Amino acid sequence: MSNKKILTGNEAVARGFFEGGGVIASSYPGSPTVQILDSLKQYEEIYSQWGTNEKVAMEIAMGGSIAGAPSMVSMKHVGINIAADPFMTFTQIKTKGPLLLVVGDDPGLTSSQNEQDSRFYAKFANIPVFDPCNPQEAKDFIVEGIKISEKFNTPVMVRLTSRLCHCRGIVELKDRVAFSYDGFIEDQSRFCMLPPYANAAQHFMKERMENLKTFNNTYSLNNLETKGSGTLIITSGMCYENLKELDVNVDILKLGMIYPLPMDLIKDLYSKYENVIVLEEMLPFIENELKVEGLTVIGKELFPFTGELTLETIKAGLIKANIINEEVQGVEAEKVPPRTPMLCSGCPHRPIFHILKMNKATVIGDIGCYSLGILEPFEVHKTNISMGASLGMVLGLAEAESKIDKNRPLVATIGDGTFFHSGITGFLQLAQTDKNITVIVMDNRTTAMTGGQITPTTGDYFKEEGGYTVNIEGVLKSIGISDITVVDQFKYKETKEAINNAMKRNGLSVIITTRPCALNFKVKKPHYYVDENICIGCRSCIRTNCPPISMKLYDGKDKKNSYIDSNMCVGCSVCSQVCPVGAIKCSKSE
The missing domain is CATH 3.30.70.20 (Alpha-Beta Plaits)
Structure with a gap:
């Protein structure tokens, strides 16, 4: 089979994993990479499953890898923070089956709380990084990543960005490649990272990176485009596509594998040019690697260290470098009126925020749809840091303020998806507090912010999706929390009374709200x-x-x-x- 289809970058990743013989895929929903696992569900040959969090998703892929099966885990950039513990150890191992970590970075913070550059994680972990520039490359680099992972016995990172994940392009489809594997074969020296074995693994990891560096010097994914210019621009990813649209009179070295860099190739080219410019989004990763090698290059002097590098920002940088004339004018993009995000019609979070605002409560927020409680007109959330952080933070805040005799009632919010992702450990810490803390668990039966993926409570509504249901009240009681009130927040007065009473009691009080997501479950009653x-x-x-x-x-x-x-x-x-x-x-x- 050979045909073409228009795919998003995320869909292309899924297709590449299918074509490359992929077997095990896992993920935790987080924009911009959600659609990867959703797209994989069409392929019966692949086991694809949402993990409880990114750490569990990583471990599922690791389990597939030690069995010899091509495995892939996908997540957004901050997800690596959650998965870092198993990830940083597994990268020492001489992997058996291919393992891909597909990560979606978010230049410009389109849907994230920070702008983390995952390339530095790859360097920290001593693994190679691919940086595709369009959906066709996203598919091809997944297939290539499986090959490189198998050839060098290494996990491989494929780094995407929000723009690439969601853009569409023509992708050539090919048949699936058969991949045979023989299952897990016991080898403690290979898979048990206790000091005697881990010390030896450090030397293997160093040798592996040296071999990859040599390999990358002649790798076909690194392409030089010449126009006879005295300026060379080194770039990768979607920056390359934007640069090409400007049609500038420069030579371009487009990198496919951006770590380890093809240093011999770059040094050979460096001697032939008057100017060498590095064009990359976010932090100066490639630029700093080259400067460490003693090469005089410029990059972030010309281009912003934050946000997406659009046509306009690239053009402004090249004008500053005297590469193009300031008089060259492009077509100005039509200005789009700003629109504040808002909760959907019938959103079950709305009455909770209304009650908390009327109470003038001090609320420690968390990550999810309910993060919109930060914005007008509610403005009830006073913090928003990371998934599950509300629980530890509200405890630390309460303890700190008690030292200065400022004993006010405090409220924290957390959703059901975040509860299972990283909230249970926070509740374990909170269970015995004597401070006046009310936690509202906003259980809407889904991971709504990222498109309605299942949580362990979804089974109440979609048996075929969740298969079973975990009762949050039962979980909390099992760890010694007794002050729990379950409410239907659309019964406004009862909910208001429950929250008001909880805020008057010392110790931990938990309110669990039970209305499902109106959008995901298509809630519709007489208007x-x-x-x-x-x-x-x-x-x-x-x-x-x-x-x-x-x-x-x-x-x-x-x-x-x-x-x-x-x-x-x-x-x-x-x-x-x-x-x-x-x-x-x-x-x-x-």
């Missing part, structure tokens, strides 16, 4: 409407920040009253419960 003759225009309903609600000037009125768009309303009823005069009513239709 509500406003009786404009009763409405007093107080805007209490507006403050719930529900998308269907706005203010409208009705016929015959001299001031605006509330209005609900029936096409958007999913019938959650929260607005009617906060209305002080009973102006919002259920249609009882549809």
Whole structure:
């Protein structure tokens, strides 16, 4: 078979793993790499499974590798922090089956809390890095990564960026390559990283990197494009595609494997040019590697160290370097009006945020859809650091403030996906506290922020997806937490009373909310409407920040009253419960 198809970068990665003979794939959902595992589910030959967190996902792939099977784990850049413990040790091992770590970096912080450059993790771990520039290369580099991993007995990182993950391009499809393996064969000296074996593994790892460096000097994925210019630009990834669009009169060395660098090749080229420029997104990784070797190159003097390198930023840098004329004008991109992210219609998080804002609570936030509680109009979350951090942080805050006799009630929020990802250990730490801490577990039965992937509580709604259900209340009771209240947050007054009472009690109080994600589970009930003759225009309903609600000037009125768009309303009823005069009513239709 040989045909072409338009794929996203993520879909191309999945296709490459299929074509390369991949067998075991695991991941934890995190933008921009979510679609990789979703796309793999179409291939029956591949076992693909969401991990509880990135560490577990990494370990699943490691298990496939020691059996000899081509294995892949995918995650966003911050996920490597969670997976770092097994990852940093497994990179010492002389791997048996190919192992790929596909990571999605996020220049410009499109959907992340930091802008981590994963290339440095690869250098830290002594493994090679591929940097594809388009969906075709994303597919090809996965296939090539499997080959390199097998040839050099090494894990391989394939580094993507948000733009590449989500862009679309024409990809040539090929048949699947058969890959045979014989299962796990016991070899303690190879797979047990205790000091006697790990010390020897250090020498193997060093030798492996030296062999890769030599190999990369003549690797076909590194391409030189010449125009007879006195300037050489060394680049990789999507920076190359943007540079090519500018059609600048420079020679280009496009790298496929960016670590270890093909240093002999670069040094040979370096002597032939007046100027050598490094074009790379985020930190000066390639630039610093070259400077360590004594080469005079420039890079971050011209280009930003943060954010995506767009056509405009690359052009500005090349103007600064006198490579192109400042008078050269491109077509200005149309300015898109900014739009603040907001919770969906019927989102079960909304009444919780409304209650916390009315209480003027000090809330330590976490990562998920509920991170939007940081933004207007709620502005209830006062911190947002990393998954599961709210629990340890609220304990540390409470203990620190108690030392200065500032004993105020504190609240932390965490979702069900984050609870299972990295929250249980935080609850173990919190279980015996005597400080006034209320934790709200916002269980919407899904990992909603990244597209509705399953969690261990999803089985309540989708038996065929989750297969079973873990009861969060039962888990918390099993570790000694007894002050637990389970609420339906769409029963607004009961939920408000439960939260208010919890905030008055010393020790740990837990509130578990149970309404599912309206979007993922397609929640739709009879819509509500406003009786404009009763409405007093107080805007209490507006403050719930529900998308269907706005203010409208009705016929015959001299001031605006509330209005609900029936096409958007999913019938959650929260607005009617906060209305002080009973102006919002259920249609009882549809």
